[in-house]
Amino acid sequence: MQRILHCLPFIVAVLLVMAPAIVNGFPLIYPDSVGYLVDGVRLATDLPRAMGYALLLRPFVQIGSLWPAILVQALVTTWAIRILWLRFGGLRESTDLLLLIGPLAILSPLSWTASWVLPDIFTAMVILSLAGLVAAHLTEPPVRDWPLMLLAIISSAMHASNILLLVMLSAAILGVTGLFTIWKPTCRRALLGLAGSVVAVVVIAVSANLAINAAIHRKLSITAPYGFGFALAAFNQGGLLVPFLETHCAEETYRLCEFKDALPRTSDEFLWSSPTSPQALLALLGGFKGIDSEARRIVIGIIVSRPAAVTAYMWHNLISQFSQLDIREEMPATDQDAVVSLQFLSLLKEYSIGGLQDYGDALQHYPHFPSFMLVSIQRYVTIGSLVIILCLLAFGSSRLSRDQIFGSMTILVGIVLNDLISATISEPTSRYQTRVIWLLPALVIVFAVSLGRRADHSAR
Secondary structure: OHHHHHHHHHHHHHHHHOHHHHHHOOOEOOHHHHHHHHHHHHOOOOOOOOOHHHHHHHHHHHHOOOHHHHHHHHHHHHHHHHHHHHHOOOOOOOOHHHHHHHHHHHHOOHHHHHHEOOOOHHHHHHHHHHHHHHHHHHOOOOOOOHHHHHHHHHHHOOOHHHHHHHHHHHHHHHHHHHHHHHHOHHHHHHHHHHHHHHHHHHHHHHHHHHHHHHHHOOOOOOOOOOOHHHHHHHHHHOOOHHHHHHHHOOOOOOHHHHHOOOOOOOHHHHHHOOOOOOOOHHHHOOHHHHHHHHHHHHHHHHHHHOHHHHHHHHHHHHHHHHOOOOOOOOOOOOHHHHHHHHHHHHHHHHOOOOOHHHHHOOHHHOOOOOOHHHHHHHHHHHHHHHHHHHHHHHHOHHHOOHHHHHHHHHHHHHHHHHHHHHHHHOOOOHHHHHHHHOHHHHHHHHHHHHHHHHHHHHHO
16 A cells, blocks of 8 residues: 555656646647558658657557557656656655646646657657756766666657757767866766766667668668758748759759749648649659658758858747747647548548547637647746746856756757757747747756755755
8 A cells, every 4th residue: 555655646747747638538639640640550651750659659559549658658758757856856755746747737838748649748858868867977976877768769769850859969968078077087987977878878779760760761861761851841931942943943953943933932831732732842743752862952052052041040940949839739720620630530430549539529629728828827937947047057056966057958958959950840830849848847846846955954
């Protein structure tokens, strides 16, 4: 009985993380959810997509329920947050976990991200696991966290952007580690241990992604192959593609030259227009695979010929991306939602997935779910959390431990890199921001409890 009571806070925390799906009456379904489910059953994809998440969904489709997928996401997320809580010195009693999960479930996008049938929650797991590794190696004595290393490796295969995020954030950690090894020789042993763990994670994650892409896409590639179409569509929306074509079409044989005066206006139209619509340019040119070689040449050509314009465009997208904090994206009842609903209902029938009536009655089909007030609260909490963290690091770092400082800086850099990658492959999108931004209020709560207990201990 005592063991059950000890586990009870963790169980409650898991239920809080998946609360939006429970309230909705069915796991939250995004337009991309249909593609991941189909790809998992087919063990193949027509998109430049990482297949890790599709493979994760496959057994749940076979047993006829998507609820276990959301449960797995909630379990992994709750466990990872508990590890963060431990590494940053705030977790003492089992009930302490609710001090962190409770507010996050309401005041941040955490629970909403974990409740989508999407790989988005695993992007935050990449950042959180690497931050946990940093903190683990900088504590006294250092701790080697094999579970966190495994979580980072698995999470890197879940979305096409995750392996890029893991490699870039690991490179930043290794760079800082190298500098501090020279500057602080007394910390050399701990820093070399950290470097070894990070290198091991990168090597295994890259190898795993190479193997998956070779097996599924029949191409040896670290990232999901045939993805240059995303950057091409982004450059088109940013007004960089047409001037390049006008300058080079006389001397180069780009197939896009034929359409340079009638290119779709937005990235979404360029990539996702129905094959029967007038804007279906990507389908006309052979899809992502058919256009990839030409897209690579054009994207590299634009970067080389107009670096200032590309930098300005990326900077604009980066700032815009950070302001995207709406958990209602693709949630309200719209024409697109109606199309996805029909596709998903058909999929439920085809694969005998339970919950046909539950999905039809789900709250996500209604325009006021979730409420605008909740979105506004989360936006203000996020902005306030960022201000508090920056002020604490700038003016109150003496109150924080070494592992807390460098762990939190890892999270901040990870969020910026997520925005940078998202701004490169897509137009600013709330989904790509909300999947990681909940880490900011998580840090604030961890610091508040840790500093409060330290002050209480000093007073005694």
